[in-house]
Amino acid sequence: MTTAFVTHRDCRLHDMGAQHPECPDRLDAINDRLIAAGLDVHLEYHEAPQASMEQLLRAHARPYLETLADSAPQQGIVHLDPDTAMSPGTWNAALRAAGAGVLATDLVMQGQVANAFCAVRPPGHHAERARAMGFCFFNNIAIAALHGIEAWGLERVAVVDFDVHHGNGTEQILAGREDVLMVGSFQHPFYPYSGTGHAAANMLNVPLPAGTRGEGFREVVGTLWLPRLREFAPELVCISAGFDAHAEDDMASLGLVEADYxxxxxxxxxxxxxxxxxxxxxxxxxxxxxxxxxRSVAAHIKVLADL
Structure with missing residues (x-):
C-alpha cells in the first residue's frame, strides 16, 4: 500500500497579510521539495473535502463555529488576535484543512493506504474548543482523532505532537479521555506558555529548554514517549507534524534537523x-x-512511504 498525500488548492487562499510567516508559500515549498526529491511519484494524491458541521462539533462548540463563520470577511483581513487573522479565503481553507484529516482517517481505516500526510493550512493544534489562536482556527488533529473514535469505533487513539510550540488546543479538547493518549514535546518557556502545569492522566507533556538539539529530543522520545505509547497500544496514531523546531527556523530556538524528523x-x-x-x-x-x-517534510514522508 502507498502513502496518501491529502491537500487542496483552497488551502493556499488563506492569507494573513504580507510578511506573515504562516503563508501560502509553505505548501509550495513542500510540493517543490517532493518533486525535487522524486518522492511525488510514489504518493497517492487526494483532494481534501470540506469538514462537515458534525465533524467540527466533535471538537468545537457550536457558538464558536457560528461566530467564526460570521467573522469571515468578504474582503480585506480581519484580525481575531495579533497573530491570527481571517481573509476571504480562510473559511474554506480551514474547512479543507479539517476535512483532510477526516479523509485521511477514512483512507487508513479502510485499508486503502498504509498512512497519510496532510499538507494543509491553516494549522490547527492551538485552536481550542471555543477559541482561535496561534494561526489556528479548527483543531485539525483533534477532529481527525475524534473521527477515528466516533465514526470507526476505535478505542485507543494516540496523538503525537512534535511542533516547537505546545499543542494547547489539542490538550484542552482531548484531556481526560480514556480513549486518547497525547504525547508531545515543545520549547519552554515559549508561546503559548502552557503545558507545564498539572496535566490530565492521558497527557504526557515534555518541555524542552531553548537550545535542545537532536540528541536531547531523541532521549525524550526514547525514554518517555515510546514506553507510554507501547503501553497504550494505539489503534491509530495521529501526528501533529510541526517542523518549526528545525535549527534553521528562527521563530524558535531548538536545533532539530531532517535526520531527527x-x-x-x-x-x-x-x-x-x-x-x-x-x-x-x-x-x-x-x-x-x-x-x-x-526538506523536513520530505524526510518525514520518505519514511512514511518506506522509500
Missing part, C-alpha cells in the same frame, strides 16, 4: 505497526523556514 517518524511507524496495523495520519502544523520545511 526521519528518526522520530521511524519510531512512530514501529508503534503503529505493533498495534495499529500501521495506520498513521500525519498533519502539517508549524514550520516557517521554507527550505528547512520542505
Amino acid at each position: 526521519a528518526w522520530v517518524t521511524e519510531q512512530l511507524m514501529r508503534i503503529a505497526a505493533d498495534s495499529a496495523q500501521g495506520r498513521i495520519v500525519s498533519m502539517l502544523e508549524g514550520g516557517y523556514a521554507l527550505s528547512a520545511l520542505g
